[in-house]
Amino acid sequence: MARQRSVVGGGLTLLDEQYVAVDRITRHLEKTAHFTGFDVGLFYEAAAAHSPAPYPGAKRVYILRGGPGSGKSAVALELQRALGLKGREAVLASGSHAYTETLREIMLSTARRGQTADKRRAAVKLYRYFNSFSETPPDSIDVLICDEAHRMRRTSTYRWTPKELRDDDRPQATEVIKAAKVPIFLLDDHQSIRPDEVGTATYLKELAEDMGCAVEVTDLEGTFRAGGSKRYQRWVQQLLGLDASDPVAWRPDGKMTLAVADSPEQMEQFIRERHAKRATARITAGFCWPWSNPDGEQLVDDVHIGDWRRPWNVKPEHSVPDAPRSDLWSTDRRGVDQVGCVYTAQTFEYDWNGVIIGPDLLFRDGKFKVERSASCDPAFRGPIDDAIVTRCILNAYHVLLTRGVAGTLVYAVDPATHNELRRLIPGAIGMQHYDGAQPKLTAEGSQLPPAYRRRHG
Numbered sequence: 001m002a003r004q005r006s007v008v009g010g011g012l013t014l015l016d017e018q019y020v021a022v023d024r025i026t027r028h029l030e031k032t033a034h035f036t037g038f039d040v041g042l043f044y045e046a047a048a049a050h051s052p053a054p055y056p057g058a059k060r061v062y063i064l065r066g067g068p069g070s071g072k073s074a075v076a077l078e079l080q081r082a083l084g085l086k087g088r089e090a091v092l093a094s095g096s097h098a099y100t101e102t103l104r105e106i107m108l109s110t111a112r113r114g115q116t117a118d119k120r121r122a123a124v125k126l127y128r129y130f131n132s133f134s135e136t137p138p139d140s141i142d143v144l145i146c147d148e149a150h151r152m153r154r155t156s157t158y159r160w161t162p163k164e165l166r167d168d169d170r171p172q173a174t175e176v177i178k179a180a181k182v183p184i185f186l187l188d189d190h191q192s193i194r195p196d197e198v199g200t201a202t203y204l205k206e207l208a209e210d211m212g213c214a215v216e217v218t219d220l221e222g223t224f225r226a227g228g229s230k231r232y233q234r235w236v237q238q239l240l241g242l243d244a245s246d247p248v249a250w251r252p253d254g255k256m257t258l259a260v261a262d263s264p265e266q267m268e269q270f271i272r273e274r275h276a277k278r279a280t281a282r283i284t285a286g287f288c289w290p291w292s293n294p295d296g297e298q299l300v301d302d303v304h305i306g307d308w309r310r311p312w313n314v315k316p317e318h319s320v321p322d323a324p325r326s327d328l329w330s331t332d333r334r335g336v337d338q339v340g341c342v343y344t345a346q347t348f349e350y351d352w353n354g355v356i357i358g359p360d361l362l363f364r365d366g367k368f369k370v371e372r373s374a375s376c377d378p379a380f381r382g383p384i385d386d387a388i389v390t391r392c393i394l395n396a397y398h399v400l401l402t403r404g405v406a407g408t409l410v411y412a413v414d415p416a417t418h419n420e421l422r423r424l425i426p427g428a429i430g431m432q433h434y435d436g437a438q439p440k441l442t443a444e445g446s447q448l449p450p451a452y453r454r455r456h457g
Contacts, residue, residue: 022078025062029143029182061177061208062184063149065201066220067233068402072186073099073347075220076147079184080126083143090143093128093176095151095197097316098327099347103127105327130172131156136179144180148347149187152176152199173199173207183208190242193342193396194379195388229255236401239424240394241367249424257407259427260418264308266429267354267409275336280350282330283310284340284400286393287377288358288413291341294320303339305356305413313338342396345403353404357412360393363420370394 066072076092083090094100104123111119130146134156146152156172177183189200205215221230231253238245250258261267267283274281285303291312292300299311299320313329314320324332329340330348339356359374370390372380380389401408410425412418422428 022075022082025079025182025184026082058212058214059177060182060214060216061204062182063201063204063215063217064184064186064220065189065217066186067188068191068399071220072188073147076145076184076186079143079145088142089126090145091126091128091141091180092145092147093130093132094146094148094347095130095153096148096347098329098344099148100127100129101325101327102331130176133175133179134170136175138178139181141180143182143184144176146176146183146185148191149185149204150189150191150199151194151197152185152187152204153194154196154198171198171207173204174211177208177211177213190237190395190398191346193346193392193399195384195392197392229253232256232258233402236398239368239401240398242394242398247367247424250426252427256404257427258425259407259409259429260421260425261354261409261411261429264305264356264411267356267411268308268310270409270429271352271354272336274352275333279352279406280330281352281354282335282340282345282350282403283354283356284342284345284403285356286358286360286375286397286400287341288360288374290376291315294318297321299323299338303356310337310339313340313344342399346399349403349405351404351406353401353408355397355400355408355410357397357410357414357417357421359413361397361412361417362414363412363417368394368417 064072064075080090080092092103104120104127107123107126108116108119130152133144153172155170156175173185185199185204187199187201187204192199201217205217208215231251232255234243235248235250237243239247241247252258261270264283271281271283289302289304289312292302293315294300297320299314301309301311303310303312313335314323314326316326319325322334323338324334326344329335329338329344330350360371362369362371370393372386372389372393375389375393377392380392401410409429410421412421
């Protein structure tokens with residue numbers, strides 16, 4: 001059956017499986033009205049709203065699992081909007097600073113004169129972080145939507161937690177589930193990128209069932225990103241060894257442009273040309289270079305490959321003139337001047353995606369291997385098991401390689417790895433002339449995705 005797109009009540013456009021997920025959850029709220037107090041739904045059924053709850057007194061936990069660009073955030077935002085239209089408050093939580101602050105900023109931008117303070121308070125209440133529920137009374141939140149739940153931490157204890165409130169044995173997910181009448185988790189099993197991130201579907205399901213909850217797991221199979229190419233998403237997982245298959249050569253499918261750049265200079269030129277044409281275009285890299293604090297009001301050119309040097313994006317705790325805050329790096333056009341790290345790029349997308357594979361990921365003996373000593377990520381300092389570091393680095397590159405909507409360019413610092421990418425990826429960057437004008441860089445390989453041509457042609 002062909003996948004359809006549905007516009008839900010004037011809100012977001014959802015693929016059929018995303019629409020079904022939203023409707024299934026809102027229907028559950030109707031059927032358990034005696035427990036939850038809800039009488040809402042995309043298709044309201046008065047009889048169902050007053051029927052006995054199928055799980056009297058039990059809590060149902062929803063887990064929606066999907067790959068990059070599968071519409072997890074679209075489902076989260078549509079659920080929050082649909083419930084809000086019915087006068088029901090749904091809190092949207094995340095472990096991502098960039099994502100949460102962007103949503104708060106959007107809500108604050110709608111404030112009329114004299115309403116700024118009220119809007120800011122409302123935004124902080126509706127858009128929260130996973131670690132903010134340790135003292136929340138049980139079942140005090142109607143619906144708690146946890147987007148980016150793969151970033152759920154082992155515990156909510158962190159370095160600024162007061163000593164008297166520290167509890168290193170209580171899972172963070174337990175606090176979230178207890179706080180809400182209806183907890184909903186949206187996640188990707190291959191996007192946990194820190195050692196203490198434990199948010200997989202299996203982990204959350206087992207934990208919720210141990211708490212006596214009924215659990216429903218739904219897979220979102222569609223994709224908005226990568227030109228809608230499921231083949232590309234599976235290819236990335238095979239490339240990185242995230243499933244049972246070995247790496248294979250990329251076969252262009254007419255949906256996603258994939259090419260190898262000869263150098264970081266060539267990658268940057270290509271990205272800047274797309275940026276000049278008003279497309280969104282960014283360069284990211286593995287965390288293989290130091291991330292310095294600003295030197296006065298200037299960013300430090302930490303990322304250097306040969307004679308090519310560029311700064312990382314601004315650190316979350318800093319601000320620099322003429323550069324976007326870290327949470328706005330992917331949406332502010334000035335972000336093209338910095339290299340994004342995985343912690344900044346995760347959650348977001350852009351039309352054209354340049355990825356520099358650093359020396360922490362080497363292709364040897366037919367597969368990628370992680371070189372832990374080449375990583376500069378402070379999260380890996382200390383006695384952390386090598387297997388955990390390997391999982392995190394592979395997942396980090398999975399995130400970086402799946403940010404592009406129209407196309408992705410790759411470049412590897414290690415020569416042997418770069419040569420292997422050339423063998424696996426037929427697309428390259430070349431010069432072409434247009435109507436006698438100056439030659440321009442173009443990606444040679446599969447054709448541009450139709451959606452990109454419509455938007456930018």
